Amino acid sequence: MRAAVLHGNADLRVEEVADPEIGEGELLVRVAYSGVCGSDVPRLIHNGAHFYPLVLGHEFSGTVVEVGTGIEHNLIGKKVACAPLVPIFEHPQSQRGNFALGKGYSFIGSRQSGGFAEYVVMPRLNAVLLDDSIDLLAGAFMEPLTVGLHAINIMDFRPGRTTAVVGMGTIGILLMQSAKLLGAGPICAFDVDPTKLELARTYGADTVVDSRDEAAVSAAIEAGGYEIVFETAGVPAAEILALKIAAGKGRVMYVGTPHVPLTLQPAEFEEINRKELTIQGSWMNYSAPFPGWEWTFGAEALGNNRIRLDGLIDRVLPLSQAGAVPELLLSKSVRGKIMLDATR
Numbered sequence: 001m002r003a004a005v006l007h008g009n010a011d012l013r014v015e016e017v018a019d020p021e022i023g024e025g026e027l028l029v030r031v032a033y034s035g036v037c038g039s040d041v042p043r044l045i046h047n048g049a050h051f052y053p054l055v056l057g058h059e060f061s062g063t064v065v066e067v068g069t070g071i072e073h074n075l076i077g078k079k080v081a082c083a084p085l086v087p088i089f090e091h092p093q094s095q096r097g098n099f100a101l102g103k104g105y106s107f108i109g110s111r112q113s114g115g116f117a118e119y120v121v122m123p124r125l126n127a128v129l130l131d132d133s134i135d136l137l138a139g140a141f142m143e144p145l146t147v148g149l150h151a152i153n154i155m156d157f158r159p160g161r162t163t164a165v166v167g168m169g170t171i172g173i174l175l176m177q178s179a180k181l182l183g184a185g186p187i188c189a190f191d192v193d194p195t196k197l198e199l200a201r202t203y204g205a206d207t208v209v210d211s212r213d214e215a216a217v218s219a220a221i222e223a224g225g226y227e228i229v230f231e232t233a234g235v236p237a238a239e240i241l242a243l244k245i246a247a248g249k250g251r252v253m254y255v256g257t258p259h260v261p262l263t264l265q266p267a268e269f270e271e272i273n274r275k276e277l278t279i280q281g282s283w284m285n286y287s288a289p290f291p292g293w294e295w296t297f298g299a300e301a302l303g304n305n306r307i308r309l310d311g312l313i314d315r316v317l318p319l320s321q322a323g324a325v326p327e328l329l330l331s332k333s334v335r336g337k338i339m340l341d342a343t344r
């Protein structure tokens with residue numbers, strides 16, 4: 001089969017590799033679309049891969065084409081999305097339903113072969129069934145969609161609370177729509193990019209604030225702040241802003257993955273004390289029973305077209321042209337998600 005193999009830093013080559021072998025309890029999925037995730041950027045261009053050679057891709061959809069022994073034959077032909085975590089189910093954290101918190105797990109697309117390929121083999125549990133009517137390009141957004149749903153799932157989320165989402169990248173936009181779907185509101189979107197704020201408004205944000213606009217940020221704080229704040233950017237300015245805009249007794253949920261140190265001035269740290277904030281973090285997108293509510297709810301929401309995705313895609317590249325991805329990322333010209341079409 002054809003796959004985009006990462007051979008070294010910024011060295012992605014489309015080549016013929018051995019067809020994956022299907023084992024007991026596994027499925028063979030013909031990949032339709034595979035998204036390039038923000039977490040793939042360090043793997044692709046900042047020496048961040050666990051090993052080489054490696055086939056990345058953990059945000060993908062496809063169709064079941066073969067089943068291993070012990071698996072229902074009627075799954076053949078079904079549309080699926082991949083839930084990429086392969087947990088150690090015996091781990092004490094997994095036993096408590098915290099599948100992503102136990103060490104030693106595997107992960108399709110970063111620790112084992114993923115979706116930048118024509119075919120992927122995965123355990124039955126990792127294939128999330130999608131409705132026949134779903135567009136497989138939308139199906140490839142299941143993984144990033146469930147990241148926001150997980151943050152909502154693990155916190156004390158109540159409908160009707162004033163909510164802010166800081167960072168309108170893929171995760172932020174999807175989280176904002178999910179929160180709205182689940183009754184949050186009014187919702188304010190924060191970002192430093194006016195284009196993204198415009199997109200947020202189109203996708204249902206009740207208000208938007210340019211995080212660089214000090215007067216607008218102060219006005220939001222003076223108006224009472226937000227009972228729930230999600231931080232999805234993973235950069236210090238956003239991490240600090242999240243503390244500042246939280247209301248008294250508010251909840252701040254950190255979703256974004258940090259890459260640089262964060263320094264808090266005493267007055268910034270004191271936001272936590274003086275407002276009696278509850279600070280929480282969220283990691284991945286799994287809950288019991290595996291892979292969890294995030295995936296069933298996400299599949300339903302996408303299947304019913306209740307999540308908008310059109311403005312999130314920078315371009316759809318044929319898998320045959322995947323070799324261009326590192327250069328595209330290095331050029332910093334990418335405005336949204338690069339999707340690979342694995343059938344071309």
Ligand SMILES: [Zn+2]
Binds near residue numbers: 038039058
């Ligand atoms: Zn991802």
